[in-house]
Amino acid sequence: MRNYVKYFIFSAIWGSFSIVPYINSDEILCFSDIINKFGFSEFYLHSTGLAVFLQWYLSILLFQVLFGTFIYRHFCSASVYYFSRCERRVQWFFKEAVSLYPLAILHLLIMVFSGTFFICLTSSVRFDAGSFCLLGYYLAIHSLWLFLTTILINIVAIKIRSGGAFVIVSGIQIFLASLYAYWGENQKFDEIPMSNRYANLLKSNPLSHLVLNWHSSGIKSLSGKIDIFEMEFEFVESISLYIILSVLLIAIGCVVVKRQEFIVINIETGGT
């Protein structure tokens, strides 16, 4: 864990960099607006909005790059010496996977607070009611997505090495994002309130759960900040989906790790 502390410098830099367009603003920014920005809420459902989505998605890709070999690195050049000492591989994998989750939360927190600090240097920030509630949802949803996609990269890397794993998982994410460009051309997605049929279609894309202001909530302090499509889309729904996917991935990972044989030396990290 200590070896990864330096990686969070990138989180801080990215968090500050993302917020550059909002510094020197004459208006007083609310903390909830800052969280909304990190929560993809500037993204609008149109083909031209895709660039905005991908711009904010870079923070997720950054974490995947930094931690995409968090577990897989043990399957590289030192695999023989590492796993000849590891009697319970399934328990080991579970422990490693669980230890990745706090790193995901830390990455998000550092980004948000470095961005907020950066704005505070030039403008004023108001910590409005409901902002910490929104922060909680942001951390819960985005950390789970970071966690499950990064675990997926690690698992795929064990089977086909890291380069292929990054290409596959990034490819899936870009494909899912590009669906928005296609949907953006369909007027039915602009209707407010959005019909159930289109709302369900939108929710079927796992990336939609990352967009904070598409969610609905009974919390009064969040009114006006979220629920732009006025559709039934609870935060709990997104959290539950990501938890289920995470559990499923961990189970798959346990099987992959248990079955993994060390027939050839993987010298991917160039350690020999």
Added chain:
Amino acid sequence: MKLKADSVFKSIKGKSILSDINLDLKSGTVYGIVGRNGSGKTMLFRALSGLMKIDSGEINCDGNVLGKDISILPSLGIVLENAGLYPEFTGLMNLSLLAKLNNRIEKDDIVCAIKRLGLDPSDKRPYGKYSLGMKQRIVLAQAIMEKPEVIMLDEPTNALDENGIKDIREIILQEKKRGALILIASHNKEDISMLADEVFYMSEGRISERQ
């Protein structure tokens, strides 16, 4: 400690790499494995250690069947050709990370093992920057640091100078005296003749001769 292999077979992509391997090994003995490149020496080590599953047969360690009762040999020190350590960590950091998996030894034991192999534990260079000889010494240190009951050494004197070879041979004899069961695969006939109590000759995945 007794390590037994009964009719062990393993094939990869239809090609037989281990065929009808039968061994009865006991502690306090050095066994030499001799054979050409590709004869199956390294694969035998992988199978006996539990790093590779076998297709049929049984490997038994003190009554525990490998792959059923235990997943890997419970007290094993292994060196395999081309296997390395974490390139970004120093030798001491590498060995500490590996030792942490079982928590059987303290930092002093790691330092002692590194010194035994003639290296400086306080060397700040990462493993990736080590010379080939230093890399070989540090992986040998990881193999003996936990005083394992079984030691498997694949070409242990590779990349070592004369003094290094002498040191390794001495260490192997000390480990034998301690009671370890030692398997050595080597091209170096001198290593085998000087150290091994029993020699197995391998060819095309089979043990063709015993001496």
